[in-house]
Amino acid sequence: METLRNKARELLASKTVQMVIGYGRGSGEAAPARAVFIRAAAEAESLIFDASCQQNLAVYLMKPEVRQLGKAALVATPSALRTILQLAAENQVKDHDLLALAVDAQGEVTPLATLQTIEAHVAALDCNLSAGEKTELQKYVALDPEQRRQFWQEEFARCLKCYACRGACPLCYCSRCTVECNQPQWIPVPAHDLGNLEWNVMRAMHLAGRCVNCGDCSRACPVGIPLYLLNQRLLSEVLANFNFRSGMAAKADNAMSTFKPDDPEDFIR
Amino acid sequence: MARIGVFICHCGENISATVDVAKVAAAAAKIPGVVHSVDYKYMCSDPGQQMVSSAIKEKNLTGVVVAACSPRMHEPTFRRACAEAGLNPFLCEMANIREHCSWVHEKGEATTNKAIDIVRTLVAKVKKNKALLPIKVPVTKTALVLGGGIAGIQASLDIANSGHKVILVEKEPSIGGHMSQLSETFPTLDCSQCILTPRMVEVAQNPNITLYSYAELESLEGFIGNFKARIRKKARSLDEKLCTGCGLCCQKCPTKKIASDFDAGLGMRPAIYVPFPQAVPNKPVIDREHCTYYLKGKCRLCEKVCPTQAIRFDQADEIVEVEVGAVVMATGFDIKHGDFFPEYGYGNYRDVIDGLQFERMASASGPTLGEMRRPSDGKVPEIVVFIACAGSRDPAKGIEYCSKICCMYTAKHAMLYRHKVHHGKPYVFYMDIRAGGKMYEEFVRRAIEEDGVQYIRGRVSRIYERGGKLIVKGADTLLGARPMEIEADMVVLATAGVANPGAEALAQKVHISYDSHHFYSEAHPKLRPVETNTAGIFLAGACQAPKDIPESVAQASGAAAKVAALFSQDELIREPLIAVVDRQAPPLYSTCVGCFLCQTSCPYQAIEKEEIRGRDGQLIKTVAKVNPGLCQGCGTCVALCRSKSIDIQGFSHEQVYAEVLALLNRGESDV
Ligand SMILES: Cc1cc2nc3c(=O)[nH]c(=O)nc-3n(C[C@H](O)[C@H](O)[C@H](O)COP(=O)(O)OP(=O)(O)OC[C@H]3O[C@@H](n4cnc5c(N)ncnc54)[C@H](O)[C@@H]3O)c2cc1C
Ligand code: SF4
Ligand code: SF4
Ligand code: SF4
16 A cells, blocks of 8 residues: 555656556445545655555546646556556547556556556456456346346336446546437436336447456446446457457557458357 | 429320329419429420520529429439520429329329429429539540450450550469369350460550459559559569560479469469469469468579579568549459368269369360369269259349359350260259340250250259269159159259359449449449449459350440540539538638538548638638549438538538438428
8 A cells, every 4th residue: 555655656756657547445334435636746645555446537538628637657456457448449538648557456556657557467357257247247147038028127127327337437538428319309308117127228239348447436326227238248249249458559440330241150150 | 583494294104104193284374483394205305495495585583493203314314404494404403203103102182282292392492502513624645444354355355446545453373263264165166275375465466455464453542534553463473574484483383283263273383373374364373372482491493493593582562553434343253162061972973073173174275185084983984964053043042133143154065065975874853944145045046956955944952972972863853753863973063153153242342333243233224234333444254143154245245335435525414412511701601610520421432622822821620621533422422521511512411411301391282
C-alpha cells in the first residue's frame, strides 16, 4: 500500500501526471472501497488497495469532467488494463494519454506508461472465466430456450431503468445512448416488461465483442440482475466463433464488424 | 401538412386479377394525409404518368406513392415523372403490390387487404421523406479487363476502338485462354488459332491497350468511375524490354520434361518457356518451381545463351497501381479434371482423356502434330468412345447444370476423329443432344449422317481395362435399356465446365456476387446479363457460365458497349441513397463518439475520419464521415453504430420506423 502511495506522491510532485485515480475507503462500517481522485501529493495517504478494491476505475477515463483535469495515473486491476486496451482499439485513448499503475493482490505496483507495455502485461494474465464463473454459466446455458426466457423475464421484471449498469460500464461511453433517441423512440421509456427486455438485450448486444468482464454493471445494479451472465455468454461465443478476446490489444479488429474468410461461422452453416 | 397522392396500377391484369384495386384506392384515400387516390390500368404508360404529374400540379402534392410493380422496374420512371412536374424525385415511393402481393397470392379479400397494408406503410414512409439531391462523381476513362481469353480480348479491343484506354491483365504468360488450345471450332470447323491469333496481335499493337501478362489483380478498391487497382506483375525472371523472343533459351534449357499445361499434360515443355509459338507477348518465363538454378543453385544456361542478356534471376514481383473507371471480368472457366470420375478410370487409365486433351491431340500444333495417337502407347485408336455429360446434369456429382458446350464439341470431336482416322469407329454416349444455335443442329446431323458417328442414348456405368482395351459398359435407353459393352481403344470424357479454382477468391476481392458453383452472377438474368450487382463491374465470357465462343464474344462486346456508355460522360450521377453521420450543434458537434467500429464494418471503405476543429485550429473531436462517392448505401454501418449516429438518406431510421408502426398500429377498422 505504501509503495502505491509513494508512487502517487512521486508522480504528482514531479507533475508527470495531474491526478491519480485510485481507491479510497468508503464511509461507514465495512464500507467497500470507492474511487478517489488525488490531485496533490499530500492527499496520497487516502489511497488504499485491498480485496475490496474491485471497481474498474477505467470508467472515469471516459467521463469528460475527469478528462479535463489533465493526464491521470490510474490504479489498474487486470480488468481496467484490458479496458484501456479496448478503449484504445476503439480510438478513445491514445498512447501516453495516461499512466497505468498495475496492482496485484500482493500490493506490487508496476507502472505501465505505454499501450505496448500494457499489452505485454495483459498477455501474461489469465483472462479466462474463473472456475466459479464457468460453472454458473454452464448451468445457465443448460436451460432450454423457454426456461431461459422465463428466467430473464423474472430478472428483468425488477429492472428500474436506472441505467446504473450503463453508468458503471467503462465501454458505455456514447455521448447519446440509443435509449435517449426519440426520433424514433427505439426503446420505450417506462420500465415495463417489453421496454426492460429491449433495453437489456440492447445493452448486452452493444457490448458483444467489447465487454472485458469487469463485472461492474452487475455490481452497480441496485436490484441484483445477473447481467454478467449475458456478457459472459456473449464473450464466450465471440471467443469460440471468431477467436477474439476483447481488451488484449490496442489495435484490434472488432469481432462484430469485421469479416475474416477463416471465421468458423458454425452458426450459419 | 403532408399532401400525398396515391396511384394504384392494375398492371393490365397482373395486379387487378387478384387485388380489388378500386377498394385499395378507396382505402388509401382515407389514410390521413392522402389528398388524392386513383387507380388506372397502366400507370407506367404515358397517360398514367400524366395522371401523376397533373395531380402533383393541381393538388400541390408533397409526396407520391405509386402502388404497382417492384421499384427495380419502374421507380426511375415515376421519379422522372415527378421531377418533370416539379416535385423532388426522392419524394416519390413505390409500393410493390405486384411481386409482393398479387403475384404471390390468390384472389381474395386477404390479398386486397395486404395490398392496402403495403400502401399504408409506404404512405407512412413518404411522409417522412426528404428532398434529396443527386450526387455527381468524376469518371476515370480507363477500363480494367481481367482475363485475356477470347472474351477479354474482344472486350479490350472494342473498348480501345471506341477511343478509351484499356488495361488488360492475364495471369498466364500469354493471352488467348482456352480458345488458343482448341483445334478446330464448331459449327464451322475453322481453325481456332487462325481466327484467334490475329486478334491477339491486334491487342499487342493497339496503342490504347496496356497488356500485363503473367500478372494478377492484387486488390481493387473504390467504386464505379473511380476504382484503384493494384496489379501484381509476377517475375518472369527476364527483362521484357531486352528480350527479342528469339527462343534460344527455351531450346537450350536442359530441364525439358515438364508437363505442359497448354498441351493439357500431353506434351512437355522446358523450365524457361513460351506456352505456344504464337504467344502474345512472345516472351518466355522461367518456371521457378522446376528451373534447376532455383532448385539447386546451378545452371544459368539460358543466361549464357541469351544474345541480349535479358535473363534476370533475381527479379522480384512488381506491384503496379492503376486508376480505372470500370472493370470487365473475363476470367473464363475450367473443366473438371482429376479423380472426379473414379468409375470411368479418368486419371487412372492413360487412354481415358478429357476434351481439352483431345483438342491438343487433334491440333496441328499439338504434341502429336494433329495425329490421333493414344497417350499410353502412341497407337492410332480404332474405336473411340465419347461420353457427353461427364459430370454435368448430375446432381449426384454436385453439378446439376448443363455445361452447354459439350454436346457441340463432342460432335466436333467425333467428326474430327473420323476425318483423321477414316476407318475408325466413333461412338457417342449422350443423355440428349442440345444443339440450339445457328447451324448447330445441322452440325450434329452432319456428324451422324455424313461422318457415321454412332450416337447411343444412355449413360456409361463403368469403364475398366482388359487386355489393352478399355471396356465401356453402358445401356442403350432407346432400346429398352439394353446393356451395351464396347471394347474401345480410347475414351474421351466431355467433363463438366466449371468455374476457375480462384474464381471465388477473385469475386471476394472485387466484391461481386457469385452463384453456388462460383460462376459470377449477372445483375438480372434477362435484362442485365453483362452487368454485376456492383456498379461499374461487368461480365464477359465463360466466367459467368460455360458458354461457347460466339456467345463469349457477343457478351464481351455487350460489356464493352456498357463501358463505352459509362465513359461517354465526364461525370456520373449517382442516387443520393447513402449513409450520413449526423452533425449537431456545438458543443456536441455530432453524436458520433469516434469509435470507428463502423469503419471496420464498411465493405466499401467509405468511412473516413473527420477532425472537427475550433476557430483557433484546436482539435475538438474526431468523428466519422461517409464519403458520398464511395458509399453504396448498404446500411451495414447503420446497423453497427451503437449511438445511432449514422442514417441512410431515403431509408432513414425514422422512415423505416414509420413503416413498421403503420403496420403495427393499424386499427382493425382500417382494414
Ligand atoms: C474441349 C473444349 C472444346 C471447345 N470447343 C469449342 C468450339 O469448337 N467452338 C466454340 O465456340 N467454343 C468451344 N469451346 C468453348 C470455348 O473454349 C469458350 O467459349 C471460350 O474459351 C470462353 O472464353 P473466355 O475468354 O470466356 O474464357 P477462357 O478461354 O477460359 O479465358 C479466360 C482467360 O482468363 C485468364 N484468367 C483466369 N483467371 C484470371 C485471373 N484471376 N486474372 C487474370 N487472368 C485470369 C485465363 O488464363 C484465360 O486466359 C470449347 C471448350 C472446351 C473445353
Ligand atoms: S458490460 Fe459490464 S462487465 Fe462488461 S465491460 Fe461493461 S461493466 Fe464491465
Ligand atoms: S460507429 Fe457510430 S459512434 Fe462509432 S465512429 Fe461510427 S458513427 Fe461514430
Ligand atoms: S451504408 Fe455504411 S457500410 Fe454501407 S457503404 Fe455506406 S458507409 Fe459503408
